[in-house]
Amino acid sequence: MEQLGELELLMEKSFGEETTLPADLFQKKVVSSFPKTVLTQGMDNRYLVLAVDVVQNEEGNHEKQLIITASQSLEYKERCILRNDWCSIPVEPGDIIHLEGDCTSGTWIIDEHFGYLILYPDMLFSGTSIASSIRCMRRAILSETFRSSDPATRQMLIGTVLHEVFQKAISDSFAPEKLQELAFQTIQETKHLKEMYRLNLNQDEIKQEIEEYLPSFSKWAGDFMHKDTSADFPQIQLSLPTNGSKNNSTCNIEVVNSVDIEESIWSPRFGLKGKIDVTVGVKIHQGSKTKYKVMPLELKTGKESNSIEHRSQVILYTLLCQERRADPEAGWLLYLKTGQMYFVPANHLDKRGELLKLRNQMAFFSFHRISKSVSGQKTQLASLPQIIEEEKTCKYCSQMGNCALYSRAIEQQMEHNSVPVVMLPKIKEETQHLKLTHLEYFSLWCLMLTLESQSKDNKKNYQNIWLMPTSKMEESGNCIGNLIRTKNVKAIGNGQYLHHFQRKNGSIPVTNLMAGDRIILSGEERTLFALSRGYVKGITMTTVTCLLDRNLSVLPESTLLRLDQEEKNCDIDTPLGNLSKLMENTNVSKKLRDLIIDLQEPQFIPYLSSVLPHNAKDTVACILKGLNKPQRQAMKKVLLSKDYTLIVGMPGTGKTTTICTLVRILYACGFSVLLTSYTHSAVDNILLKLAKFKIGFLRLGQTHKVHPDIQKFTEEEICRSKSIKSLALLEELYNSQLIVATTCMGINHPVFSRKTFDFCIVDEASQISQPVCLGPLFFSRRFVLVGDHQQLPPLVLNQEARALGMTESLFKRLEQNKNAVVQLTVQYRMNSKIMSLSNKLTYEGKLECGSEKVANAVIILPNFKDVKLELEFYADYSDNPWLIKVLEPNNPVCFLNTDKVPAPEQVEKSGVSNITEARLIVFLTSVFIK
DNA sequence: TCTCTGCCTAGAGGA
Structure with missing residues (x-):
């Protein structure tokens, strides 16, 4: 400014x-x-x-x-x-x-x-979030912060399934036999089977419980849809604000059709977002007059409470609807257990205004998560909304643990804090299993994660999607406008639809968008903003193919559309969730706290004989034969460990091979293994090697992110090929596999809620931040971190967070315990001269060559003489004798000082570039290729 | 001084 x-x-x-x-x-x-x-x-x-x-x-x-x-x-x-x-x-x-x-x-x-x-x-807040803040604002904020702490329940699964059945029925039929069919079909879907597995439920029981609701579905449809005359529809007392008369009048209500299902709306006008269960077209017959309105219908499967929370959700949806069409002024609340439907008017005065004030409060607290202390410049976490004084409400609150933890670890450390006295014992009880060191660890990491997430937020201009015109956004390369849909939409299954787009005139402009990028699809018209989300499947000079979460074939073909890259939503949820879990009063968390926060010394058992099963000895011995000495030591250390082992994989020492061998040995011994890394590619590199050894594994994660040769091992592919349509088959799949592989972030998968692995191996561990690395460790008895802290540490953008120590990986932290560390020092990548460079600079001379052959290897240049001869024709070659030294195979390391060339660096928007050095490299490479 | 990757997510219900 x-x-x-x-x-x-x-x-x-x-x-x-x-x-x-x-x-x-x-x-x-x-x-x-x-x-x-x-x-x-x-x-x-x-x-x-x-x-x-x-x-x-x-x-x-x-x-x-x-x-x-x-x-x-x-x-x-x-x-x-x-x-x-x-x-x-x-x-x-x-x-x-x-x-x-x-x-x-x-x-x-x-x-x-x-x-x-x-x-x-x-800042957009969801309808459910705001509705939940009515009872307790603190809880609403905590739920947004610690998302993973809200547990999945049986009722939620039932609710989700029933929603789906109703939504399918309203655009099909409510005939009893049809409903049966839809219900049956729905509970066979993989996503629901996975939830049943997570919750350890019985599929038949679920089916039965779903079926109990179906008669009410039919009853509702019988009441409100398809009647001969308008007088046959149910009478409801209602008043609409724009109807003039302030008094209630009796109307007959007819639900004509469903205009949309799960309509997803973002409202940058009201700062709201949400999904509307069913958007219905309703005829309101009042005497001889009939009014048609498109209104939100909210479905509830629980107790018929007609509570303020439920009604508030509907009222917020009436605001959302205004992004797409005329103000509905009211909405409907339908309880599926009974088929009872309530009218929810949304007056300005006492309803919408109150909810928007709550939204503003939420926005205020979400925005002010960090505060500078009054006295100095000390950065600290800000207080959350006050703890309420309602033991009844708190008793069942899923955020109770985090609420108490935040109060104890952060708020009670402040100069001014006021906790309701009646709540103090409860807070103490919830946190009494934690030592001061634990509270401090929580507080510090919470602060660092918050700082880091804010620094990333600053870089993204999310609001550009709604505040900037296409033409302006296209310049940034993160948007493609002026698109029209071509070809038919193809339903891929599990809620995905394949769409093809083409520029209305001309070809696709220069763009950053690539296959795999997450995108938001909007119409160019304001009312069609953020219609759907998904990702780019492919992009050429003239077309874009996308997988979207909604079928857009309902839109006229001429509709002008735009794609915006979805801003990378830096994941603070996973690490915060892990951090919160680390503080839980469970044995697993306690062990990890002892080892990680209090740096308790890791234990080892003395003899291999007590872990090696008798029948596995020969196999293991055979596998060990192919290894060098430090690699064998590493295997032994891991097998003897009771807590953890750190493997330092110096460059070229066969890290991937070592992990692969380790997995084979553990497999041979009958241990179950969880294999993870930070990136998909690192996971797949190990699996590609492992695939040769007849070891069964299950690769979790989105299939399109997985290496093509590994895709057949992904859950999605296995479920498709084996046609898994029952819980029993899914359980068989999950329980039969010994090796499960995924990234550190992919730990939200249902398998982890029921399985404990004997070993968890984390590759690239020195590049992963502590709270992320923690995630997979909750699911195993022992863990192995593989990395090299001399290489890149975790990336931290925020300067303050870096100063507070956020770049310390778990690998580095635990390295203090020397007895847990094995170093792979024998390397096969470099000859002795190249090796000595990094050996002297960083590895204290610990690196050694794997063999004489490796030590003395030099590049073979078959055309060396010819090329030399050829180069001599160039005048600048004879003027620059340095070039011969570069090409000379017996001179494998040389430094080229470009200071005097000159070769100045150029600062660009995304980093630094050096054109002259790049040219030199291209030149040298081309000569080597010759 | 430099490095840039993971996540499907708003709402399923309870009181």
Whole structure:
């Protein structure tokens, strides 16, 4: 922002001290928090708050007055007055807000009758999240933070299946035999079978429970759909805000059709997002008049509570619907157990406004996760919303552990903190198994992860997708607009649809988008924003193929579409979830806390004979024959370990071979193994080697990310080829495999909720951050980390997080325990001269060549003499005798100093480049190839 | 000073 001078002037002149940030802080906040937010007016208006003042109006009531601007130059200022409850919104100078309502002569008035203020509108919150905040705001925030702590339950599975059956039926038929068929078909889907496995349920019981609901489905359809005359439809007392009359009137309700299923909507106007179970077309017959409305229908399978939470969800959906079509003003809440349907009006006054205020509170807490302490510049985690004083509510809360942990480890360490006294014993009880060191570890990692996630957030401009026109976005290379659908949409199964697109005129512009990238598909029209998500399957000069989560064939063929790259959503959920799990009061977590946080010395058993099964001895001996000495030591160490082993894989020492051999030995001994790494390619490299040894394995993870030769071992492929349609078959698959392979992040898979492995092997461990590396370790008795901390550490972008120690991998941390470490020192990649370089610089002379052959190997250049001769024709060759030294096979290492060439570096947007050095390398390579 | 990879996700219900 270049207008600092003006801004400074503005702040000094217009506003009172207590509400004004110093200009430099103000500028810093705006730049770091809202990079490139385009201030605009109109439908998607974005205002910057310049100043906040609380004043008393004529009636003696408090109101908040904001000075705001929607002009990038900060030139045109407007006022916004917040009255009544809106006055309590925690809005500060430097914040970005969105306003709904009327602006009369430069003044917006938001009160209980009209208008909304949306704080940080580009943060979208889901309907369920906001609804859950009604009871406990703290829990809503904790649930967003520690997503994986909310456990899966039987009721949830039943709910999901019933939703699906109803959704299929409404676009097909509610005839009893059809419903039976749909139910049967649905519980055979792999995704549901996997959940049944996770929860250790019985498929027949689930089927029976589903079937109990079906008569109510038919009853509802009989009541509300397909009748002869309008008078036959059920009567409901209702009033719609725009109907004029304020009184309830009796109407007959007819559900005509389903307009959409699982419609997914993002609303950058209200700062909301969500999925609508069923979007229904409804005829409201009132006397002789009939009104047709498209409205949200929310399905519930639990108790018929008609609770505020349920109704609130519907009300929020009426706001979401406005992104696509006219305000529905009301929605429906249907309880599938009884077939009872409730009318939910969404008045401005007491309903929508209240919920948006809650949304604003959530936005405030989500935005302010970090605080600088008042005294110094110390960065720390901020307090969460207050703990409520309702033991009843807390009793069943799935976030209780995190709530107590956060209070104890973070909030109670602050100067000012207030915990309800009645809750103190509960917090103590929940955390009494933790030592101070554990609380400190949690607090530090929580802070570092939060810092890191924020630094990444700053780089992404998520809101560009909705605030920037296609033409502008295309320049960045992350968007392709002006597309039309070609060919038919193909349903691939498990909710994926293959789409083909073509530029309406001309070819696809220059783009960053590649196969495998996650994308968001929108129509060019505003009402078709974020219709579907998916990923690019293939891209050519003229066409793009995508796998999307919705079938877009319902749209007219001429609809202009655009693809936006989905901003890389840096995964803070997995590491935070692992961190929270590490603090749980379980034996597995306790052991890991002892080993990792308190660095308890790892134990080993003395004799191999006690672990090696008798019948495996010969096989193991045979496998060991092919190994060098340090590799054999590594095998032995792992077999003897009771806790963990670290294998240092120095460059060229056959790390992959070692892991592969280790797996073979463990397999031969009958141990179950979990094989993981940070990247898919590292996992597959091991599997490619392993595939030769008749070892059965199950590769988890998205099939398209897996190496083509390994894809036949992925779960998806196995389920398809073996046609797995029952829980029994799935269980057989999961239980028969000894080796399970996946990335460290892929640990959310149902197998892990029921299986414990004897060993977990983590490759690339020195490049993985601690809380991520932790994930797979919960599922095994012992673990082996393979890595080399002399090579790259985990990537940490945030400077503060780096300073706090976030680049320390688990591998490096545990390396302090020397007795757990084996070093692979025999290498096969480099001759002795090349080796001595890294050996002297970093490996303390520990590296050795695998054989004489390796030590003395030199490059064979069959045309060396000819090329030399040829080069002598070039004048600059004889002028530059350095080149002969480079080519000379007996001179395998040489340094080329490019300082005087000159070869200056160039700073570019994504790093540094050196064109001259690149040219030299191309030249040298081409000469070598010759 | 440099390195850039993983995740399907909003809502399934309980009180």
